[in-house]
Amino acid sequence: MFERRVVFGKKQATSGDLTEPLRPAPGADGAAPTFHKRQWEDPRIGPMLRDAGFAPDDAASIVPTADNRLAVFAAANQRLQERTESFNRDMTARHGYCHALPFLVIDHKIWDGPHGAFLYTQMDLIGYDEWNVIMLAEDPQTTEACGLAGHPGFLPAVTQLMTEHVIAWEAQHNALLKTFGITASGGRDISREQYEMEKDTLRREIIDKAGWMKLRIIDDLLRKS
Template identity: 60%
Template sequence: MFGRRTFGKQQQSFADLKKMMRPTPDRDGVTRVFSKELWDDPKIGAFLREAGFASDDQRNIMRTADDYIALFAAARYRLQARTETFNSEMAARHGYCRAMPFLVIDQPIWDGEHGAFLYAQMDLIGFDDWNVVMLAADARTTQSCGLPAHPGSVPALTQAMTGHVIRWKARYESMLEEFGVTATGGRSITREQFEAEKDALRQEIIGTVAAMKPRTVSE
């Protein structure tokens, strides 16, 4: 996408362009990765268009902090609704149920230094089904519904999942290098290949969490 390109005697790279990015809204109130004024520059604008971007391309529109707050709030609301439905259905079947969600990749990871990789690069939200296991909130639920007890925080699991996230993040950054979106990148893969590898990584993350769920329940 952004391999090295020469404009006259000066070499222009993604790293150079990144210095010109402004994390502030343009005049129309939209915050873009590459601002409107960069697209008006004859050299930089041509470079970006040749790379397959457009000013109002979704990939060039940055989500704001408020956007993410709204996104997480909506996901949390959906989880609350699913929990209520789960408890209602299980209570109808077993006479009683008070379950609560357990996050395999839990809150400290999402709130930590690697969380943005998961939600901003991989478009994953921890409150969605892929990351959630319903576990018993009390002993009566375990007895009536057969659900294991909710353990609260599990530091060993958090540590293990943090290790996974760090490795996934490193793989993603390596993919960016291959695609040529860094100053040292060589553009050795196409945009289609990059998107395919990114999707494969996202599916691997979801698959790893799915494989962890039975282990979480059994332990």
């Protein structure tokens, strides 16, 4: 249970060497990019977007370049490393010892897979942010000193379950886009305001599900330790 951990990419890492993923994501402090250039250029979809109040030169309405996403993702990765170091310092001050590592509820296999783009491009979510991270014990001494569950490295059952949820959320968002009229197959039956409201509700559902899963994962790990 206490070997080195994979955290969000293809390489193994310790708390001092958090890896960067293969697929970058937008920043938590920036607006959510939404539409690809090809959608603006489409003679059917482009006019719909403009009529709905979106603008192709609005940074919140277009997908950023790969370089921009890489820069934002690198910053998110750095924030997680800083939070991990701060957590270990604080817990060491309280308990005399702590070596914790982050565990991602929606893990790197999902973010780097075919559905990762939905999470970071459409939902403006980053896997390194607090909502998706649990701090778990890297070694038995940390479990004994701090009471943290041991880091499992990888939980295939959790990955499978969360993959199913992400697929369902993506399908729900695609249906919402069709209702709004972003795709050629649907009419605009809802306003932009309602679309944004329902999109925010879906985003909150994803974050809440990750929060619920944190408690379940910790519970299961403590029971098995």
